[in-house]
Amino acid sequence: MAMQTYVVPEGTRRMRADKALAAGFPEHSRVALQRAFEAGLVTKDGRAMGKSDDVRGGDVMAFSLPEVAPSELKAVEIPLEVLFEDEHLIVLNKAAGMVVHPGAGTGDDTLVHALLAHCRGELSGVGGVERPGIVHRIDKDTTGVLVVAKNDAAHRALAEQFAARSLEKEYVALISGVPALLSGSLTGAISRHPVQRHRMTVSESGRPARTDWTRLEAFGKAAALVRCRIHSGRTHQIRVHLKSAGHPLLGDTVYGWKQASGAPVPPRVMLHAERLAFTHPASGKPLEVIAPWPGDFQALIAALRKMADGVARKK
DSSP states (O other): OOOEEEEOOTTOOSEEHHHHHHHHOTTSOHHHHHHHHHTTOEEETTEEOOTTOEEOTTOEEEEOOOOOOOOOSOOOOOOOOEEEEOSSEEEEEEOTTOOSSOOTTOOSOSHHHHHHHHHTTOSOSTTOTTSTTBOOOOOSSOEEEEEEESSHHHHHHHHHHHHHTOSEEEEEEEEESOOSSSEEEEOOOEEEOSSOTTOEEEOTTSBOOOEEEEEEEEETTTEEEEEEEESSOOTTHHHHHHHHTTOOBTTOGGGTOOOOTTSOOOSSOOEEEEEEEEEOTTTOOEEEEEOOOOHHHHHHHHHHHHHHHHHHHHO
16 A cells, blocks of 8 residues: 555644544554554654554654455355345355354365355455454354455444444344243353353353343243343353353253253254344445344244144143
């Protein structure tokens, strides 16, 4: 990128250099500007600046953004269920079993590989070469709505909405047992488990979290269908909160689910991200996307209904 010049507005009191550039160039992401500082591409009076250096009104800063390294990941043609797409973003109904981005032990069948083929170069670079366009993630077994940015401006605007919790996220889940109430709210703070690091747990020292739930259907006393709306985005939040309430998700052995005798076997952790409502990053208009329930989710509900009916007839 060509060198640009920025004159700190007169009257500006002392402020950090990174904040000054972010205010002057809102079209650039903070991550991109941070890379510029780290690469020594931000200068004042010919000297490289640190992001925490002070600037004042009248100071002249010169900067350029480092080139984003092209991804070494290969594009792989994998079918995707597209719920919404335009030149700024794409919203998908993620399939069960698909890992969102590459990592240790993953193959070339992640969502990122599929996106590289589908979008053909039109993905935000903010997430880095291993996570192009990825604004948020859902677990491997979880299905449902996932939004991906096609450019840095959209990525930044969407990330800000996730950080501010200004969007609406709703899930449906199949859980063990039946809550006594028809609805409720779970507010236990969540932190990483002190011993089993792949798990999260409710802890007084954790980060605040809130999950509102509504019981949609009961299958005898064995299981229930609930809808959850989360007001925070903690790792495994719904799984941890429902486990803490004594109702682990069906199939979730990590958080205490055990197969009941005679009950249908869940094929995975039965959680589906059903609805995401947010502000479109370019138009500013509200956008609501709903992901249809996957076939395995509907099939297990049918099996649970059949089981509950059978138990009721024997009484």
